[in-house]
Amino acid sequence: MAGRLPTKSFFAAFHRATRPPTCSCMESHVARRFAPTALMFGNLVTGCSVLAPTGMLVELSSGLDVSIATAGLLVTFGAVVLCVGSPLTAWLTSRIERRTLLAATLAVLALTNIASAFAPDYASLLLLRLIMLAVGALYTPQAAGTAALIVPEEKRGSTVAYIFLGWSLAAAIGLPLITFIASRYGWRTVHGGIGVLGCVGLLLLAWRLPRGLLGAPVDLKTWIDLGRNRMIVLLLLITTLQMSGQFVVLTFMAPLLTRLAGAGPDAIALLFACYGIFGFVGVVIATRIVDSWGAWKTSVLFTVLMLAGLIGWAISAGVYPLMVASAAVWGLGFASTNSMQQVRLIGAAPALASASVSLNTSVLYVGQAVGSAIGGLLYGHGLLHATGYVGAGFVALALTMVILTRPKKAFGA
Numbered sequence: 233m234a235g236r237l238p239t240k241s242f243f244a245a246f247h248r249a250t251r252p253p254t255c256s257c258m259e260s261h262v263a264r265r266f267a268p269t270a271l272m273f274g275n276l277v278t279g280c281s282v283l284a285p286t287g288m289l290v291e292l293s294s295g296l297d298v299s300i301a302t303a304g305l306l307v308t309f310g311a312v313v314l315c316v317g318s319p320l321t322a323w324l325t326s327r328i329e330r331r332t333l334l335a336a337t338l339a340v341l342a343l344t345n346i347a348s349a350f351a352p353d354y355a356s357l358l359l360l361r362l363i364m365l366a367v368g369a370l371y372t373p374q375a376a377g378t379a380a381l382i383v384p385e386e387k388r389g390s391t392v393a394y395i396f397l398g399w400s401l402a403a404a405i406g407l408p409l410i411t412f413i414a415s416r417y418g419w420r421t422v423h424g425g426i427g428v429l430g431c432v433g434l435l436l437l438a439w440r441l442p443r444g445l446l447g448a449p450v451d452l453k454t455w456i457d458l459g460r461n462r463m464i465v466l467l468l469l470i471t472t473l474q475m476s477g478q479f480v481v482l483t484f485m486a487p488l489l490t491r492l493a494g495a496g497p498d499a500i501a502l503l504f505a506c507y508g509i510f511g512f513v514g515v516v517i518a519t520r521i522v523d524s525w526g527a528w529k530t531s532v533l534f535t536v537l538m539l540a541g542l543i544g545w546a547i548s549a550g551v552y553p554l555m556v557a558s559a560a561v562w563g564l565g566f567a568s569t570n571s572m573q574q575v576r577l578i579g580a581a582p583a584l585a586s587a588s589v590s591l592n593t594s595v596l597y598v599g600q601a602v603g604s605a606i607g608g609l610l611y612g613h614g615l616l617h618a619t620g621y622v623g624a625g626f627v628a629l630a631l632t633m634v635i636l637t638r639p640k641k642a643f644g645a
Contacts, residue, residue, distance in 0.1 A: 267382050268391050270436040271375040272398040274338055277433045278371045279402025280410070280426050281341050281364060282310065287407045287504060288414035288422060289486055295419055296354040300487050301612035303354075306361055307483045308604040313365045314597035330378045331441040333370070335434055340367040342430025348423040369597075372399070373590035376574075382442065392574070400515050400567045404508030408501040411486065415497030454587045463580045463637065464588055468595045470633045471573050474535065475599025476606070477626030478566060481545060481619050483604040484611050492616055493552040503556050510563035518568035527579065528639050531572035535634050538565030539627045546620025570596065576637075 285292060285306040292303040344364035351357035379391040414422050458464055481488070489495035489503060514534060522530045541562025548554030570592075577588040603626070610619050 266436075266440045267442065268379065268394055270433070270440040271334070271378060271395045273436055274334060274371055274375060274433045275395060275398025276401050276406065277338060277341055277398075277426065277430045278368055279399040280406040280429065281345060281368055282314070283402055283407050284410055284422060284426060285310075285361075286483055287410035287486065288419045289484065290490065291414040291419045292357075296357065298354050299612070300484070301608045304483050304604055304608040304611070306358060307479070308601050308608065309358065310361050310365045311479075311597045311600035311604060313362050314369045315594045315601060316369075329443070330374065330381065331437060331443055334374060334378065334441065335437045337367055337371045337374075338430050338434040338437060340364065341371075342427045342434060344427075345423045345430060346427035349420040349427065369593075372396075373593045376589055378441070396567075396571060396574075397512075397515070400508070400512045402508075403563075403567065404505065404512045407508055408505035411497060411501040411504055415501075454584060455591075458581075458584055458588055458591060461581055461584070464577060464584070466633060466637050467573060467576055467580065468588075468592060470630050470637070471570070471592055472595045472599045472602070473626050473630035473633065474538070474569055474573075475596050476603040477542065477599075477623040477630065478538070478562075479600045479603025480607040480610070480623035480626065481542065483600075483607045484619065487611070488549075488616060488619065489552070489555065492550045493555060495552055499552065503559050506556055507559040507563040507566075510560045511567040514564035514566070514568035515571060517564075518571055522572070522575065526639075527572050527575040528634070528637070531569060531576065531634050532631070534565040534568040534572065535627065535631045536565075538562055538569060539624060539631055541565065542620060542624040542627055546617070546624055549617050549620055 285303065289300055289303045292298075292306070293300045296303070341364060344360050344367075348357055348360045348364070351360055375395055376392050379395055383391045410422050413425065485503070486500045489500050493499075495503070514537070518530055518534060525533075541558050541560070541564070544558030544561060545555055548558055573592055574589055577592055578585045581588060603623070606622060607619055610616070610622065
Protein backbone atom coordinates (compact mmCIF):
# COMPACT_ATOMS: atom_id res chain seq x y z
CA MET A 233 0.00 0.00 0.00
CA ALA A 234 3.03 2.34 0.12
CA GLY A 235 2.37 3.68 -3.34
CA ARG A 236 -1.36 4.29 -2.99
CA LEU A 237 -2.52 7.88 -3.27
CA PRO A 238 -5.44 9.20 -1.21
CA THR A 239 -8.93 9.63 -2.60
CA LYS A 240 -9.51 12.92 -0.81
CA SER A 241 -8.77 16.22 -2.47
CA PHE A 242 -5.24 17.25 -3.32
CA PHE A 243 -5.48 20.15 -0.93
CA ALA A 244 -6.52 17.79 1.86
CA ALA A 245 -3.40 15.84 1.00
CA PHE A 246 -1.44 19.07 1.31
CA HIS A 247 -2.91 19.63 4.77
CA ARG A 248 -2.05 16.11 5.89
CA ALA A 249 1.42 16.34 4.42
CA THR A 250 2.24 19.49 6.33
CA ARG A 251 0.54 18.56 9.62
CA PRO A 252 3.17 17.67 12.26
CA PRO A 253 3.36 14.10 13.61
CA THR A 254 2.52 13.41 17.23
CA CYS A 255 5.67 13.97 19.26
CA SER A 256 6.50 15.12 22.77
CA CYS A 257 9.12 17.53 21.50
CA MET A 258 7.70 20.89 20.35
CA GLU A 259 10.91 21.68 18.46
CA SER A 260 10.43 18.52 16.40
CA HIS A 261 6.81 19.58 15.74
CA VAL A 262 7.91 22.93 14.34
CA ALA A 263 10.88 21.55 12.41
CA ARG A 264 8.87 18.87 10.62
CA ARG A 265 5.65 20.77 10.00
CA PHE A 266 6.80 22.61 6.88
CA ALA A 267 9.57 20.21 5.86
CA PRO A 268 7.48 18.83 2.92
CA THR A 269 6.94 22.41 1.72
CA ALA A 270 10.68 23.06 1.81
CA LEU A 271 11.26 19.87 -0.19
CA MET A 272 8.52 20.81 -2.66
CA PHE A 273 10.02 24.27 -3.17
CA GLY A 274 13.36 22.66 -3.94
CA ASN A 275 11.63 20.63 -6.67
CA LEU A 276 10.24 23.89 -8.06
CA VAL A 277 13.80 25.26 -8.28
CA THR A 278 15.05 22.03 -9.85
CA GLY A 279 12.19 21.97 -12.37
CA CYS A 280 12.79 25.58 -13.40
CA SER A 281 16.52 24.87 -13.79
CA VAL A 282 15.87 21.87 -16.03
CA LEU A 283 13.08 23.45 -18.11
CA ALA A 284 14.55 26.95 -18.47
CA PRO A 285 16.11 26.59 -21.96
CA THR A 286 12.81 25.23 -23.33
CA GLY A 287 11.08 28.52 -22.55
CA MET A 288 13.75 30.80 -24.06
CA LEU A 289 15.37 29.01 -27.02
CA VAL A 290 14.80 32.00 -29.30
CA GLU A 291 16.47 34.42 -26.87
CA LEU A 292 19.37 32.01 -26.27
CA SER A 293 19.82 31.56 -30.01
CA SER A 294 19.95 35.28 -30.76
CA GLY A 295 21.87 36.26 -27.62
CA LEU A 296 24.60 33.65 -28.08
CA ASP A 297 24.64 33.78 -31.89
CA VAL A 298 23.87 30.09 -32.38
CA SER A 299 21.11 28.27 -34.24
CA ILE A 300 17.85 27.17 -32.58
CA ALA A 301 18.92 23.53 -32.95
CA THR A 302 22.27 24.25 -31.27
CA ALA A 303 20.54 26.09 -28.42
CA GLY A 304 18.32 23.02 -28.04
CA LEU A 305 21.42 20.96 -27.24
CA LEU A 306 21.39 22.66 -23.83
CA VAL A 307 18.33 20.48 -23.16
CA THR A 308 19.74 17.36 -24.85
CA PHE A 309 23.18 17.36 -23.23
CA GLY A 310 21.69 18.41 -19.90
CA ALA A 311 19.30 15.46 -20.03
CA VAL A 312 22.19 13.08 -20.77
CA VAL A 313 23.98 14.30 -17.64
CA LEU A 314 20.78 13.98 -15.62
CA CYS A 315 20.05 10.43 -16.74
CA VAL A 316 23.57 9.27 -15.84
CA GLY A 317 23.80 11.39 -12.73
CA SER A 318 20.55 10.37 -11.03
CA PRO A 319 21.42 6.72 -10.20
CA LEU A 320 25.13 7.48 -9.85
CA THR A 321 24.64 10.25 -7.30
CA ALA A 322 21.98 8.16 -5.52
CA TRP A 323 24.63 5.47 -5.02
CA LEU A 324 27.50 7.80 -4.10
CA THR A 325 25.51 9.95 -1.67
CA SER A 326 23.16 7.42 -0.04
CA ARG A 327 25.10 7.58 3.24
CA ILE A 328 25.14 11.38 3.51
CA GLU A 329 22.76 13.08 5.96
CA ARG A 330 19.78 14.33 3.95
CA ARG A 331 19.54 17.94 5.08
CA THR A 332 23.22 18.48 4.29
CA LEU A 333 22.89 16.69 0.95
CA LEU A 334 19.75 18.46 -0.28
CA ALA A 335 20.87 21.90 0.94
CA ALA A 336 24.24 21.48 -0.81
CA THR A 337 22.44 20.48 -4.00
CA LEU A 338 20.29 23.62 -3.96
CA ALA A 339 23.39 25.70 -3.21
CA VAL A 340 25.04 24.37 -6.39
CA LEU A 341 21.86 25.00 -8.40
CA ALA A 342 21.71 28.57 -7.11
CA LEU A 343 25.39 29.34 -7.75
CA THR A 344 25.49 27.83 -11.24
CA ASN A 345 22.31 29.66 -12.26
CA ILE A 346 23.77 32.95 -11.05
CA ALA A 347 27.05 32.20 -12.84
CA SER A 348 25.07 31.35 -16.00
CA ALA A 349 23.67 34.89 -15.98
CA PHE A 350 27.22 36.10 -16.63
CA ALA A 351 28.28 33.41 -19.13
CA PRO A 352 30.22 35.13 -21.95
CA ASP A 353 29.45 32.56 -24.66
CA TYR A 354 27.60 29.36 -25.54
CA ALA A 355 30.44 27.02 -24.51
CA SER A 356 30.63 28.59 -21.04
CA LEU A 357 26.86 28.38 -20.59
CA LEU A 358 26.83 24.73 -21.66
CA LEU A 359 29.64 23.85 -19.24
CA LEU A 360 27.86 25.58 -16.36
CA ARG A 361 24.62 23.77 -17.24
CA LEU A 362 26.33 20.39 -17.22
CA ILE A 363 27.81 21.10 -13.78
CA MET A 364 24.44 22.37 -12.58
CA LEU A 365 22.56 19.27 -13.65
CA ALA A 366 25.26 16.76 -12.70
CA VAL A 367 24.68 17.80 -9.09
CA GLY A 368 21.00 18.71 -9.44
CA ALA A 369 20.23 15.18 -10.69
CA LEU A 370 20.05 13.87 -7.15
CA TYR A 371 17.52 16.36 -5.75
CA THR A 372 14.16 14.99 -6.95
CA PRO A 373 14.65 11.28 -6.09
CA GLN A 374 16.37 12.10 -2.78
CA ALA A 375 13.60 14.54 -1.83
CA ALA A 376 11.02 11.81 -2.46
CA GLY A 377 13.04 9.34 -0.38
CA THR A 378 13.37 11.87 2.43
CA ALA A 379 9.56 12.10 2.65
CA ALA A 380 9.49 8.54 4.00
CA LEU A 381 11.76 9.62 6.85
CA ILE A 382 9.74 12.59 8.09
CA VAL A 383 6.09 11.41 8.01
CA PRO A 384 4.23 8.31 9.23
CA GLU A 385 3.75 5.48 6.73
CA GLU A 386 0.06 6.26 6.16
CA LYS A 387 0.96 9.78 4.97
CA ARG A 388 3.80 8.88 2.62
CA GLY A 389 1.71 8.69 -0.54
CA SER A 390 0.16 12.13 -0.11
CA THR A 391 3.48 13.64 0.99
CA VAL A 392 5.35 12.31 -2.06
CA ALA A 393 2.54 13.63 -4.30
CA TYR A 394 2.82 17.02 -2.61
CA ILE A 395 6.61 17.14 -3.00
CA PHE A 396 6.29 16.32 -6.72
CA LEU A 397 3.89 19.24 -7.03
CA GLY A 398 7.02 21.41 -7.30
CA TRP A 399 7.61 20.05 -10.81
CA SER A 400 4.00 20.74 -11.80
CA LEU A 401 4.37 24.31 -10.57
CA ALA A 402 7.61 24.66 -12.53
CA ALA A 403 5.66 23.81 -15.69
CA ALA A 404 2.44 25.67 -14.81
CA ILE A 405 3.99 28.89 -13.47
CA GLY A 406 7.75 28.74 -13.99
CA LEU A 407 7.84 27.98 -17.72
CA PRO A 408 5.40 30.75 -18.76
CA LEU A 409 7.25 33.24 -16.53
CA ILE A 410 10.57 32.17 -18.04
CA THR A 411 9.21 32.85 -21.53
CA PHE A 412 7.68 36.18 -20.46
CA ILE A 413 10.80 37.44 -18.64
CA ALA A 414 13.26 36.24 -21.28
CA SER A 415 11.33 38.00 -24.07
CA ARG A 416 11.46 41.32 -22.21
CA TYR A 417 14.57 41.27 -20.04
CA GLY A 418 16.73 38.56 -21.60
CA TRP A 419 17.81 35.04 -20.73
CA ARG A 420 20.44 36.26 -18.27
CA THR A 421 17.73 37.73 -16.05
CA VAL A 422 15.96 34.36 -16.01
CA HIS A 423 19.07 32.56 -14.77
CA GLY A 424 19.62 35.21 -12.12
CA GLY A 425 16.02 34.85 -10.94
CA ILE A 426 16.26 31.07 -10.67
CA GLY A 427 19.49 31.54 -8.73
CA VAL A 428 17.66 33.73 -6.21
CA LEU A 429 14.91 31.09 -5.90
CA GLY A 430 17.62 28.52 -5.22
CA CYS A 431 18.95 30.64 -2.35
CA VAL A 432 15.44 30.86 -0.88
CA GLY A 433 15.03 27.09 -1.19
CA LEU A 434 18.37 26.53 0.52
CA LEU A 435 17.31 28.67 3.47
CA LEU A 436 13.94 26.89 3.73
CA LEU A 437 15.62 23.48 3.85
CA ALA A 438 18.19 24.59 6.41
CA TRP A 439 15.38 26.06 8.54
CA ARG A 440 12.71 23.34 8.35
CA LEU A 441 14.24 19.98 7.43
CA PRO A 442 15.23 18.04 10.59
CA ARG A 443 18.83 17.00 11.21
CA GLY A 444 20.07 13.44 11.28
CA LEU A 445 17.98 11.96 8.44
CA LEU A 446 19.70 8.95 6.86
CA GLY A 447 18.16 6.71 4.19
CA ALA A 448 18.89 3.07 3.41
CA PRO A 449 22.25 2.69 1.64
CA VAL A 450 22.06 1.85 -2.08
CA ASP A 451 24.46 -0.91 -3.15
CA LEU A 452 25.24 -2.80 -6.35
CA LYS A 453 22.88 -5.68 -5.44
CA THR A 454 19.96 -3.25 -5.46
CA TRP A 455 20.55 -2.35 -9.11
CA ILE A 456 21.00 -6.04 -10.04
CA ASP A 457 17.67 -6.90 -8.38
CA LEU A 458 15.98 -4.10 -10.32
CA GLY A 459 17.37 -5.37 -13.61
CA ARG A 460 16.00 -8.84 -12.91
CA ASN A 461 12.47 -7.58 -12.25
CA ARG A 462 10.63 -7.79 -15.59
CA MET A 463 7.77 -5.51 -14.57
CA ILE A 464 10.11 -2.77 -13.38
CA VAL A 465 12.09 -2.93 -16.64
CA LEU A 466 8.86 -2.60 -18.65
CA LEU A 467 7.64 0.31 -16.52
CA LEU A 468 10.96 2.11 -16.99
CA LEU A 469 10.62 1.59 -20.77
CA ILE A 470 7.16 3.17 -20.63
CA THR A 471 8.58 6.24 -18.88
CA THR A 472 11.30 6.53 -21.53
CA LEU A 473 8.81 6.35 -24.41
CA GLN A 474 6.40 8.82 -22.78
CA MET A 475 9.10 11.41 -22.21
CA SER A 476 10.76 10.89 -25.60
CA GLY A 477 7.50 11.59 -27.39
CA GLN A 478 6.77 14.73 -25.41
CA PHE A 479 10.22 16.27 -25.73
CA VAL A 480 10.35 15.86 -29.50
CA VAL A 481 7.84 18.73 -29.47
CA LEU A 482 8.19 20.36 -26.05
CA THR A 483 11.87 21.30 -26.43
CA PHE A 484 11.15 23.33 -29.58
CA MET A 485 7.58 24.35 -28.79
CA ALA A 486 8.34 28.10 -28.73
CA PRO A 487 10.11 28.32 -32.12
CA LEU A 488 7.58 25.88 -33.60
CA LEU A 489 4.74 28.17 -32.54
CA THR A 490 6.53 31.15 -34.06
CA ARG A 491 7.22 29.49 -37.40
CA LEU A 492 4.00 27.49 -37.75
CA ALA A 493 1.46 29.91 -36.29
CA GLY A 494 3.26 33.25 -36.18
CA ALA A 495 2.94 33.36 -32.37
CA GLY A 496 4.74 36.09 -30.41
CA PRO A 497 6.28 35.81 -26.92
CA ASP A 498 3.02 36.50 -25.06
CA ALA A 499 1.09 33.95 -27.11
CA ILE A 500 3.84 31.39 -26.47
CA ALA A 501 3.78 32.13 -22.73
CA LEU A 502 -0.01 31.72 -22.75
CA LEU A 503 0.26 28.28 -24.34
CA PHE A 504 2.94 27.21 -21.86
CA ALA A 505 0.68 28.41 -19.03
CA CYS A 506 -2.25 26.47 -20.43
CA TYR A 507 -0.11 23.35 -20.75
CA GLY A 508 1.22 23.67 -17.20
CA ILE A 509 -2.10 24.54 -15.55
CA PHE A 510 -3.83 21.58 -17.13
CA GLY A 511 -0.89 19.46 -16.01
CA PHE A 512 -1.65 20.53 -12.45
CA VAL A 513 -5.35 19.73 -12.97
CA GLY A 514 -4.37 16.29 -14.26
CA VAL A 515 -2.39 15.56 -11.10
CA VAL A 516 -5.35 16.62 -8.94
CA ILE A 517 -7.70 14.33 -10.87
CA ALA A 518 -5.26 11.42 -10.78
CA THR A 519 -4.82 11.83 -7.03
CA ARG A 520 -8.59 11.65 -6.51
CA ILE A 521 -9.33 8.62 -8.70
CA VAL A 522 -6.29 6.38 -8.33
CA ASP A 523 -7.48 4.55 -5.20
CA SER A 524 -10.78 3.55 -6.78
CA TRP A 525 -9.51 2.99 -10.33
CA GLY A 526 -6.07 1.58 -9.57
CA ALA A 527 -2.79 2.89 -10.96
CA TRP A 528 -3.02 0.90 -14.21
CA LYS A 529 -6.45 2.20 -15.30
CA THR A 530 -5.47 5.73 -14.26
CA SER A 531 -2.25 5.44 -16.26
CA VAL A 532 -4.18 4.26 -19.34
CA LEU A 533 -6.56 7.23 -19.10
CA PHE A 534 -3.86 9.88 -18.89
CA THR A 535 -1.61 8.28 -21.50
CA VAL A 536 -4.61 8.32 -23.88
CA LEU A 537 -5.10 12.02 -23.11
CA MET A 538 -1.42 12.70 -23.74
CA LEU A 539 -1.60 10.87 -27.07
CA ALA A 540 -4.80 12.68 -28.07
CA GLY A 541 -3.17 16.03 -27.33
CA LEU A 542 -0.07 15.26 -29.39
CA ILE A 543 -2.16 14.00 -32.31
CA GLY A 544 -4.26 17.16 -32.06
CA TRP A 545 -1.08 19.28 -32.09
CA ALA A 546 0.19 17.47 -35.20
CA ILE A 547 -3.09 17.79 -37.11
CA SER A 548 -3.77 21.42 -36.13
CA ALA A 549 -0.19 22.71 -36.61
CA GLY A 550 -0.45 26.29 -37.85
CA VAL A 551 -3.82 27.08 -36.22
CA TYR A 552 -2.95 28.70 -32.91
CA PRO A 553 -6.29 28.25 -31.01
CA LEU A 554 -6.38 24.55 -31.89
CA MET A 555 -2.74 24.15 -30.89
CA VAL A 556 -3.55 25.68 -27.50
CA ALA A 557 -6.51 23.33 -27.05
CA SER A 558 -4.33 20.35 -28.00
CA ALA A 559 -1.64 21.45 -25.54
CA ALA A 560 -4.29 21.59 -22.79
CA VAL A 561 -5.38 17.99 -23.46
CA TRP A 562 -1.74 16.89 -23.68
CA GLY A 563 -1.00 18.76 -20.44
CA LEU A 564 -3.59 16.73 -18.53
CA GLY A 565 -1.39 13.69 -19.01
CA PHE A 566 2.18 14.94 -18.79
CA ALA A 567 2.62 15.05 -15.00
CA SER A 568 -0.07 12.58 -13.95
CA THR A 569 1.38 9.76 -16.07
CA ASN A 570 4.72 10.13 -14.30
CA SER A 571 2.99 10.10 -10.92
CA MET A 572 1.28 6.84 -11.88
CA GLN A 573 4.62 5.41 -12.96
CA GLN A 574 5.94 6.12 -9.46
CA VAL A 575 2.94 4.38 -7.91
CA ARG A 576 3.25 1.34 -10.18
CA LEU A 577 6.99 1.02 -9.51
CA ILE A 578 6.46 1.15 -5.75
CA GLY A 579 3.68 -1.44 -6.03
CA ALA A 580 5.77 -3.72 -8.24
CA ALA A 581 8.63 -4.02 -5.71
CA PRO A 582 8.11 -2.12 -2.44
CA ALA A 583 11.50 -3.18 -1.05
CA LEU A 584 13.27 -1.64 -4.05
CA ALA A 585 11.13 1.50 -4.17
CA SER A 586 13.81 4.08 -3.38
CA ALA A 587 16.12 2.75 -6.07
CA SER A 588 13.38 2.18 -8.68
CA VAL A 589 12.02 5.71 -8.22
CA SER A 590 15.56 7.06 -8.62
CA LEU A 591 16.04 4.98 -11.77
CA ASN A 592 12.67 6.16 -13.09
CA THR A 593 13.94 9.73 -12.73
CA SER A 594 17.02 8.69 -14.67
CA VAL A 595 15.12 7.16 -17.61
CA LEU A 596 12.82 10.17 -17.59
CA TYR A 597 15.89 12.21 -18.50
CA VAL A 598 16.90 9.56 -21.05
CA GLY A 599 13.56 10.28 -22.69
CA GLN A 600 14.26 14.00 -22.61
CA ALA A 601 17.65 13.48 -24.26
CA VAL A 602 16.26 11.18 -26.97
CA GLY A 603 13.23 13.34 -27.67
CA SER A 604 15.09 16.66 -27.75
CA ALA A 605 17.80 15.18 -30.01
CA ILE A 606 15.21 13.89 -32.49
CA GLY A 607 13.27 17.14 -32.27
CA GLY A 608 16.45 19.12 -32.96
CA LEU A 609 17.23 16.93 -35.98
CA LEU A 610 13.73 17.43 -37.41
CA TYR A 611 13.76 21.16 -36.69
CA GLY A 612 17.21 21.62 -38.19
CA HIS A 613 16.05 19.96 -41.43
CA GLY A 614 12.90 22.07 -41.61
CA LEU A 615 10.54 19.13 -40.90
CA LEU A 616 8.39 21.22 -38.57
CA HIS A 617 5.09 19.39 -39.09
CA ALA A 618 6.76 16.01 -38.60
CA THR A 619 7.65 16.73 -34.96
CA GLY A 620 4.07 16.26 -33.75
CA TYR A 621 3.59 12.99 -35.60
CA VAL A 622 6.92 11.56 -34.42
CA GLY A 623 6.14 12.57 -30.84
CA ALA A 624 2.70 10.96 -31.08
CA GLY A 625 4.33 7.77 -32.42
CA PHE A 626 6.50 7.45 -29.29
CA VAL A 627 3.50 7.98 -26.99
CA ALA A 628 1.45 5.44 -28.99
CA LEU A 629 4.18 2.88 -28.28
CA ALA A 630 4.09 3.87 -24.60
CA LEU A 631 0.30 3.37 -24.51
CA THR A 632 0.73 -0.08 -26.08
CA MET A 633 3.23 -0.97 -23.37
CA VAL A 634 0.89 0.31 -20.63
CA ILE A 635 -1.91 -1.90 -21.97
CA LEU A 636 0.39 -4.92 -22.17
CA THR A 637 1.46 -4.47 -18.52
CA ARG A 638 -2.10 -4.77 -17.21
CA PRO A 639 -1.88 -6.35 -13.76
CA LYS A 640 -3.45 -9.77 -13.27
CA LYS A 641 -4.85 -8.74 -9.92
CA ALA A 642 -7.15 -5.82 -9.10
CA PHE A 643 -4.32 -3.87 -7.50
CA GLY A 644 -2.82 -1.44 -10.05
CA ALA A 645 0.81 -2.38 -9.54
